[in-house]
Amino acid sequence: xxxxxxxxxxxxxxxxxxxxxxxxxxxxxxxxxxxxxxxxxxxxxxxxxxxxxxxxxxxxxxxxxxxxxxxxxxxxxxxxxxxxxxxxxxxxxxxxxxxxxxxxxxxxxxxxxxxxxxxxxxxxxxxxxxxxxxxxxxxxxxxxxxxxxxxxxxxxxxxxxxxxxxxxxxxxxxxxxxxxxxxxxxxxxxx
Amino acid sequence: xxxxxxxxxxxxxxxxxxxxxxxxxxxxxxxxxxxxxxxxxxxxxxxxxxxxxxxxxxxxxxxxxxxxxxxxxxxxxxxxxxxxxxxxxxxxxxxxxxxxxxxxxxxxxxxxxxxxxxxxxxxxxxxxxxxxxxxxxxxxxxxxxxxxxxxxxxxxxxxxxxxxxxxxxxxxxxxxxxxxxxxxxxxxxxx
Numbered sequence: 001x002x003x004x005x006x007x008x009x010x011x012x013x014x015x016x017x018x019x020x021x022x023x024x025x026x027x028x029x030x031x032x033x034x035x036x037x038x039x040x041x042x043x044x045x046x047x048x049x050x051x052x053x054x055x056x057x058x059x060x061x062x063x064x065x066x067x068x069x070x071x072x073x074x075x076x077x078x079x080x081x082x083x084x085x086x087x088x089x090x091x092x093x094x095x096x097x098x099x100x101x102x103x104x105x106x107x108x109x110x111x112x113x114x115x116x117x118x119x120x121x122x123x124x125x126x127x128x129x130x131x132x133x134x135x136x137x138x139x140x141x142x143x144x145x146x147x148x149x150x151x152x153x154x155x156x157x158x159x160x161x162x163x164x165x166x167x168x169x170x171x172x173x174x175x176x177x178x179x180x181x182x183x184x185x186x187x188x189x190x191x
Numbered sequence: 192x193x194x195x196x197x198x199x200x201x202x203x204x205x206x207x208x209x210x211x212x213x214x215x216x217x218x219x220x221x222x223x224x225x226x227x228x229x230x231x232x233x234x235x236x237x238x239x240x241x242x243x244x245x246x247x248x249x250x251x252x253x254x255x256x257x258x259x260x261x262x263x264x265x266x267x268x269x270x271x272x273x274x275x276x277x278x279x280x281x282x283x284x285x286x287x288x289x290x291x292x293x294x295x296x297x298x299x300x301x302x303x304x305x306x307x308x309x310x311x312x313x314x315x316x317x318x319x320x321x322x323x324x325x326x327x328x329x330x331x332x333x334x335x336x337x338x339x340x341x342x343x344x345x346x347x348x349x350x351x352x353x354x355x356x357x358x359x360x361x362x363x364x365x366x367x368x369x370x371x372x373x374x375x376x377x378x379x380x381x382x
Contacts, residue, residue, distance in 0.1 A: 011222075023301065023303075024303070026270065028268065028271065028300075028301060028304065029266050029267065029268045029303075029304045030256075030260070030266060030267040030268075031266055032257045032258075032260035032261050032266070032267055033260075033264065034262060035257065056248070056293060057294055058250045059249045059250055059253065059269075059271075061251050062221075062250065062253045062254050063257040063267070064253065065221075066221055066223045066226065066254040066257060066258070067219070067223075067251055067257070068281075069223035069224075070223050070224060073224060075220050075222055075223070076220065076221040076223055076254070077214075077219065077220045077221075077222060077337070078219065078221070078250075080219065087277060109219075110214065110215075110220075111217065111222045112215070112220075113215075134331075165223075179306075
């Protein structure tokens with residue numbers, strides 16, 4: 001999505017440790033109208049998949065997933081992160097290891113909101129090593145729902161999450177894939 | 192807002208400890224189209240206030256604030272919750288005591304995203320004792336921005352947050368005010 005690449009070039013900041021900060025429109029301040037455009041783009045990419053629900057994870061996936069849901073006219077379910085070890089029996093839960101925070105946390109979704117008839121589009125803001133995404137797929141599998149698509153705003157193509165998910169056969173589409181961040185320059189993968 | 196009251200009656204659940212669960216459309220599963228309608232209602236209520244930014248707090252305020260922002264055509268800034276004591280110097284921060292979690296946490300907003308020229312609409316999903324709202328107002332005051340309106344989806348009218356904020360002169364409007372939850376019955380305040 002060209003406009004996204006322009007936004008990343010203009011407003012993104014490259015930090016040490018391969019960190020790309022897009023706080024000014026995606027992660028802290030939100031450009032709602034642009035998120036709406038990206039939601040429309042996800043609809044264009046996945047509209048033939050019979051999607052019944054959009055799944056995301058708190059925090060930064062929520063706004064973009066909600067915008068996409070306006071086009072798909074389906075509910076959003078966001079997985080909650082929790083340190084709690086005493087998880088309700090009425091939830092699907094999975095463990096996710098965060099490299100940035102260097103700790104494991106639980107994610108969970110109420111069993112009420114996912115079931116075997118669901119065809120899911122999973123949306124998230126970033127894909128890097130893919131641990132959070134594997135956790136979301138695990139929740140979907142526990143419920144019997146089918147993952148019909150994975151929509152990512154910014155994929156870090158130099159980390160292994162995208163390659164792994166594509167090799168597993170997931171219908172993964174990213175609005176922008178960053179292949180390299182060098183000396184502050186951001187190199188995007190060609191479409 | 193009558194449709195909200197109907198949704199709360201049909202889909203809300205009253206739990207011990209004056210807890211009202213609206214997980215099926217507002218806090219875990221999100222009804223994006225209904226959130227969009229509520230965003231439009233916030234626009235109707237606050238459109239003459241010259242709003243330049245919508246402020247909310249993670250997690251549950253983000254979706255409704257983003258929908259409202261589509262009508263106001265302004266950015267959303269969401270305050271982040273953090274346990275960290277080593278807060279960046281580039282942030283405004285405040286402490287919030289959570290009665291439900293029985294602990295104090297920090298909230299913060301980057302100084303980049305709030306300034307003295309901003310006219311803010313603060314939006315949140317719930318208002319009860321009002322501690323999170325006081326924290327958000329504190330962040331706004333630190334930045335010099337003016338709080339021109341406070342928009343709440345569900346106000347618990349039997350707790351003191353709403354009364355306090357109105358007595359302080361804030362332009363607070365709630366889409367539904369619950370005055371009583373007794374034996375599973377929800378009594379709304381008349382408009």
